[in-house]
Amino acid sequence: MEGNSRSPHATASGRRPEVAQGHLPLPVADGGSLTYEEFLVRYALARQPCFIKNVGAQWPATTNWRNIRYFLEHEGVDLEYEVEAAAGPPCESREVETTVGEALRRIEAGSGEPFYLSAWPYVRGNSGSLADDFVVPRYFERSPKWVSHNVVLGNAATDMKWLYIGSKGTGSPTHIDTNLSSAWLWLARGRKEWVCAHGDDYELLTEGIGSAAYGYKNESDSEEGETETLPDFFHPELYERWPKVSSARLYHGFQEEGMICFNPSRCVHAVRNVCDSISLTHNFLDATNVADAMFDACRSMNEEILPMSMEPGMKPKTFVKMLAKMMGISRKELSKTLSELPGLLCDENLSSLIDAAASGAEDEESKRKCAEILRRELEVRLREVKPAFVSAATTLRDKLGLV
Template structure:
């Protein structure tokens, strides 16, 4: 990030005045296509897509050098099963059945990758049909389970997505990540959803084609049924039932994108979407959070806690430590609670303090590498301070027992404010 882009982004958030970033405004008429890597900088991405929270598609030229696009794919553009079996045959992978609805998702099972490839070949021979159902390899943590050297042969992280706090945090804990491989035959699909924690995501087709249906933030409300539930499948004819979906407006169709092989889709924060594989498809996907959507994540977590509290409100007066139990339930349902969110902020803040202390110089101009640099770190501490101030002031966080925390929230906030003062010279 350069100085001018940092100033532009900081002005944007000041103008928001605490409102949630990327809320529903005038819906775009289409999704922009970024053709050429040359001349399209990180600053261009920030101003054109991150700040306005708009989707875009990058051409296959952006992933032309990826090893997976050569090694995982046959000359005919199909998955190279023989190579993949040799490389990953014994790896155990999660597989979902697209023909079975479990709540608003699909049930999963674990199986060796070679067994899934055997099923996939059988599915193709059966004319895209199998008595075992329509199985989709989803959420395979290839990065977590691979060495750095092996990953260098698979993909190169685009600079536009290199400020990735979510995976930076989980890598520090060394327990999980939000980097996935999806692979499945024609007809596999992902139900209607918004990404975890209201993160951004990016998705690259190594081979195959996908159809994306995008709904800007807020438009999903018109899709709720008479019970207030969001749909499982927005292409179902049931969605047109006016009695079941009384709020549906025919004037708000989704934005449709056909993603070709090698192309990279950027999914903004809070955009609901549904994705269908039009061919045999393999994709690499990352979820990520940074200073541009941190407030969205915090807003989402507050909504999640409120939902939990509503569900168990009848026990509020009779259950000892009711607030603590709400946080436990939230952690179980959402994957993170207020305490862990604070630790997330703390770890990222400490890493930014180190960058500022070391006085890195390489990213004073537009970054062309993956390192953060001073201007990005300076922007980050500003976003961290704003969100942490809101966390510290939240009544439900004030109830959390922080006595065992290595750094007290108020002290961390003071350190962030001091760091902001030092960044004024950059």
């Protein structure tokens, strides 16, 4: 950016590296040789976004998912499941209520404006059999059930698994993933262009933007003068329109077929489909990002859930019933989850969390080393988050009479 030669993007000579848009190149790791320990240290715990190549070559999805017709004719796909799609380019798109089948046929026809079946929740949407076509890479989703099935933390096992199918010119504007989770996206067909920020620059980029900083949309945030907007990472005048971005580490790169893009927790990012594309995304929580998820859950309890429960005339049973309906679960299940929330970060649970993550390592010695790395990192990251979470969870439990 003009007038800021001390930008972190500059080289020793004061010039930016010769890469697209003046950003740093998005690192590329080789899944054929990347060890689990290297993944933890270099990327997941470091909050460093990256591409991972040489993953999934033997998956049925590598062949089957290249054609939209496969999904339209698959016996296990619920084509009548209602979804929201996006019509138009990313920053000007409008939401369209449709069905999976209608969206797929519209994209297959290839006529008219760009159309994106974005965030198709294929597991929640009765199409979970598509998971038979791939295997979750060993770097990701290594969590015990108390994390992956917890509705307060996003119920990642069911509700954070999506397919993205869209035409050329579609994409996702700058955003942060829900629950401050991490995500891996595998590209079956097409080519995607990414701009990703380093996860440690999260506060810099999200200051003053309201609930979007935590991966949520809130209509009240959009009222004029109340909040700023996230920077448009693809805007031709990015550094002029959003000067603070010049102090962030932005990475740029093109994702080719068969590659994974890994976005760690707190990673602000944006993506464009260079051509028609089909991709798979799973967001997840594990030992590498649970502290961030707990921070988000604590904020949500203090700023959203507790104030709602204290509204005039709101009775505890009525509130639990309303909240359960919003989450799509039974009142009994939600009551049990909320009553157990203060003890969620007990020593036993944290040990199981570390063991589950470390199981991705190649041998027993590597597992031991990974477990020790995770244990040390969690001790630091949970130092302030844990007591704040326990306090908020206890207040909520007591307020609702769930002791």
